[in-house]
Amino acid sequence: MSLLVVDGLTVVYPGAGRPAVAGVSFEIEAGRTLAVVGESGSGKTTLALALAGLLDRRARRGARRLEVNGEDLLSAGRKRWRQLRRTDISFVFQSPVNSWNPTRTMKAQVKDGMAASGRAGRMPELYDLLGRVGFEDPERRLEDLPHQLSGGMLQRVSIAVAVIREPALLIADEPTSALDSTVQSEILAILGELRREVNLAMLVISHDLSVVSRVADDVMVMYGGKAVELGSRRNALHSAVHPYTKGLLDSVPSLDGERKTLLPSMAPGPLPAAGCPFAPRCGLAVDECRRTEPDLAPVGATLAACPPAAAASTYTSGSPSASTRSSTPASSTSEGSPGCSDAAGAEGPP
Amino acid sequence: MRSAKPARFSKLARFSKGAAWLAVVVLVAVTITFALSRIVPADPARLAAGLEAGPEQVERVRQDLGLDDPIPVQYVRYIGGLLTGDFGDSLRTRGPILDDVVESLPASLELIAVSFSIFAVLGIVLGVVWAYWPRGVHAVLLRVVAVAGAAVPVFWVGLLLQILLAGRLGWFPVAGNLNHEAAGIAEVTGAGLLDALIARSPSAMWEAARVLFLPVMTIVIHNIALTIALMRSSLADQLDQEYVRAARARGLSEWRVVMVDALRNALNPVVTMLGLQLGWLLGGVVIVEVIFSWPGIGLYAFSSFQAFDYNAIMAITVLSTAGFVLVNALVGLIYPRLDPRIQEGG
């Protein structure tokens, strides 16, 4: 049974035309990591907040199913959500600096967090954990105010406080994108290691595919609030079907050289009122795309929300990599996505 | 990097810097008031001698008061007097001004202390309620209070309350302070409520509260508007910060998130403004005291103005400036408690 079940999750902010998250469905099994990828404004943070009961009070949330550990959370009240955050669901935010009150010492705040999960008296365990993730002399350094510590140090504390309560689900919203690259890899390594130890399910958000390829078991690509592609890491990265996913892959500098293509019309224009959100930027768009909103459906080795691409791939089902190539957006001149030759992965979607 | 000794040293350094700053501001205020009192065309000797006095009498008074000395000499003499607590004599009451001030100060301090405590505490509470629950009937009411209270002039509020609640309805005395004799208590401090407390007389306390009510309400209505509005916007800003969401994500209770983390940061601008408001009250209490014939320093200032009692006017200016600066210096001591980052910058 999956640890987290999300079915048809929709979040609408007041005054917004389109939902920020529109009918997203996926599951995460215990011990697995799902990476959510997508450009700015695609609804990644909104999705993550909804899963922790941390949405703005004004936001409206709906879903067919929302379950953690088999418990239905659609009817959970604010109290229950707080309880879940204390024991089952941990959150690591994008900006380590903004995650802490600038006017209170780290120790005071960390203690508050420990007390909230019933671990007030177990600070030494936290110091141990911090020491292990490369935070030197934690007992003394935590006396500092947040701005006296570096981003990497602060994020180590955030992660330690999140993990020490041994949650079932850890949600990390772009945990490394505010850090410089060496620190990024350190933090990713820490996350990966702790995750294996505690065997927790993890949802990692990123707009950076290199992060995804390091930590994820499965990948979900979002565009305009919708999940447009969902599959195992290998399949989503190597035999992607959806034009947006392929554009994303092509815009990553390829390992073997200079070639690097950006998505057509990167200007984040307004999303269309109806139909496929990607239609204005899609080289494959047909009239039908502007009328009906496609949903995820099995295509080749992944799930993709794009009927035209699905159709194209069935014609050429004998060679998935050829189909991938043929449906690449017109302006793309890329010959190969990063190391994509071993496209036919064996893993199925979760 | 940071060790205890330099911190303590810098604390002392900051304190002396603050004290020096205070002295400079007061000195500037004294100098300006002194200059003004010598520029205005009215002749203080003439006023002091009285209307019937002949020219020789006026000259004698001028000599007595030292007004025929060169201005710099007068200035130095005045500063010297101030340093020994001598504000000179009142032209109106003929006694030392210090005595008059000591006599009228308790009533003013009582009025200011009671009003300030009420609008500061109530304003903060209402601002917090409004920020945390921004929708609903209470929010509409608070918006009305915040806009109307600040927009309506203080004398208008005072007169309206006086006519309505004292004149028409007769619920409160129209004007004046507690009559200690009638209330059957001894005059210890001069502040009615305090004296009633000391005498442990519930009936006197009730009377003291009744006479205080209208002037206090007038000051509160005028000042609470700003406190509520600033507290609301400041806390609403903080509640939107990511650290609030992060604290919630760590499972902290709403009370801790709002009262321990957010409110503490949100109080910073509110404390600044309360300090300014308190400073203004030291001078701004005049109108209210005049409306309600409250025998405090404001009423004394008003009478002194009418009589062009320049010594008294100068004394009051100096005292209220010193009070203003002192209040703000005290506020400065509160900041580092609210935001420890300020300590380092020092």
Ligand SMILES: Nc1ncnc2c1ncn2[C@@H]1O[C@H](COP(=O)(O)OP(=O)(O)OP(=O)(O)O)[C@@H](O)[C@H]1O
């Ligand atoms: N509190 C809010 N109120 C109203 N609209 C919001 C709010 N938060 C986000 N939105 C809108 O919802 C959409 C999705 O935003 P979200 O922050 O979830 O995207 P994201 O994928 O996390 O983007 P980024 O990579 O920039 O973090 C955006 O159009 C955004 O403007």
Ligand code: SF4
């Ligand atoms: S082909 Fe149509 S459905 Fe597929 S991504 Fe393009 S616009 Fe959307």
Ligand SMILES: [Mg+2]
């Ligand atoms: Mg985001």
